[in-house]
Amino acid sequence: MQFDYSLILILMILSTLTVIILMKLIYRHNPHYNEQYGDEIVLFHSTDRYKRRMWRFNLIEGFKSHKNKINKFDGLKLKVIIGEFSEDTLEIIKHAANHKFEKITIIGGPKVFCEDKMEIYTLLDKYKSVEYLILPKRPNKHFMIFNNNHLYIEKPHRHNESRGSVGIKKAQPELIKIYDNNFDEMLKHARPLTKEEVLTQDCY
Amino acid sequence: MDISSLIPEFLVLSLAGSSLSIAAYSSFKDRSDDQKLLLIIASCFIFAFLIVLILSAASLDNLSIYQYSLTLIFYALIYMAILSIIGFIIHRLRVDQKFKDDELQSAIDIIESSKDGLESSVSLFESENNK
Numbered sequence: 001m002q003f004d005y006s007l008i009l010i011l012m013i014l015s016t017l018t019v020i021i022l023m024k025l026i027y028r029h030n031p032h033y034n035e036q037y038g039d040e041i042v043l044f045h046s047t048d049r050y051k052r053r054m055w056r057f058n059l060i061e062g063f064k065s066h067k068n069k070i071n072k073f074d075g076l077k078l079k080v081i082i083g084e085f086s087e088d089t090l091e092i093i094k095h096a097a098n099h100k101f102e103k104i105t106i107i108g109g110p111k112v113f114c115e116d117k118m119e120i121y122t123l124l125d126k127y128k129s130v131e132y133l134i135l136p137k138r139p140n141k142h143f144m145i146f147n148n149n150h151l152y153i154e155k156p157h158r159h160n161e162s163r164g165s166v167g168i169k170k171a172q173p174e175l176i177k178i179y180d181n182n183f184d185e186m187l188k189h190a191r192p193l194t195k196e197e198v199l200t201q202d203c204y
Numbered sequence: 205m206d207i208s209s210l211i212p213e214f215l216v217l218s219l220a221g222s223s224l225s226i227a228a229y230s231s232f233k234d235r236s237d238d239q240k241l242l243l244i245i246a247s248c249f250i251f252a253f254l255i256v257l258i259l260s261a262a263s264l265d266n267l268s269i270y271q272y273s274l275t276l277i278f279y280a281l282i283y284m285a286i287l288s289i290i291g292f293i294i295h296r297l298r299v300d301q302k303f304k305d306d307e308l309q310s311a312i313d314i315i316e317s318s319k320d321g322l323e324s325s326v327s328l329f330e331s332e333n334n335k
Contacts, residue, residue, distance in 0.1 A: 022244060032308060043311040136332065141318055141325050153318045166311045175319070182322040189329040 075102025109138030114203035133190035222249035
């Protein structure tokens with residue numbers, strides 16, 4: 001039996017189409033999508049310190065490219081509730097301040113780690129966009145709201161332990177609203193702290 | 205053209221392709237869609253190997269009973285090995301999907317538990333203030 005060239009051509013076209021459909025099928029389905037919560041949900045285990053830091057760094061850097069699309073009177077905002085202003089949070093805040101975030105508000109518990117005091121002092125001294133407030137008691141629900149678009153939620157944990165967390169890119173507005181309202185409520189009970197007061201703050 | 209002269213090359217190519225794809229799959233540390241694609245590439249190679257194997261069997265002739273029975277055993281063993289690889293690929297794809305679904309569920313559990321306790325954390329501060 002001789003090969004028919006038209007048959008080979010049809011086979012090649014069919015194979016190409018199959019590959020295209022296969023690629024679309026594999027990469028189309030985003031398993032991290034959930035319509036109730038957001039477009040991209042990422043789970044970080046307690047050991048994924050580097051991964052969760054990079055995820056937030058990339059998120060912050062991503063705003064830079066979208067900055068031109070955002071109204072210039074609407075500066076980038078970062079709202080944070082943490083147990084204590086630790087080294088991990090300091091890195092994120094510094095990165096955000098260096099990437100044109102115009103308003104960064106951090107609400108923390110009454111204590112910090114003693115060795116972080118100088119670093120917090122320097123941060124508050126250098127970046128005027130950073131506002132640090134403390135609550136009378138350590139909050140147990142910790143989260144970050146990146147410009148009312150993305151969320152980073154931590155599992156409740158003690159001050160000396162690290163647990164899992166979740167990052168949500170393009171979180172649903174209803175979910176953002178719940179966290180935003182909670183942030184506003186917490187803000188009413190928080191007291192702003194100056195850089196000098198940080199040096200006399202209680203510490204672990 | 206004698207197709208039987210091409211069969212050994214086809215066999216080697218398809219088997220090498222499937223082995224390379226599975227080796228590439230194993231080298232990925234993170235579970236991702238790229239891994240899934242590699243498994244599908246591996247299964248394409250394996251199916252190609254299966255077709256060439258059947259073709260080689262079909263082009264056999266003039267065999268003695270002794271040769272025929274040994275060839276049959278050989279083909280049966282190869283067929284079993286291929287089915288196992290296909291089974292492994294399907295199993296991996298299902299396990300990967302389950303892992304992703306479980307991860308998403310754990311993430312949703314964290315969000316839900318965090319969301320549920322938000323109001324009580326505010327009311328705690330409110331009651332403290334009222335005192």
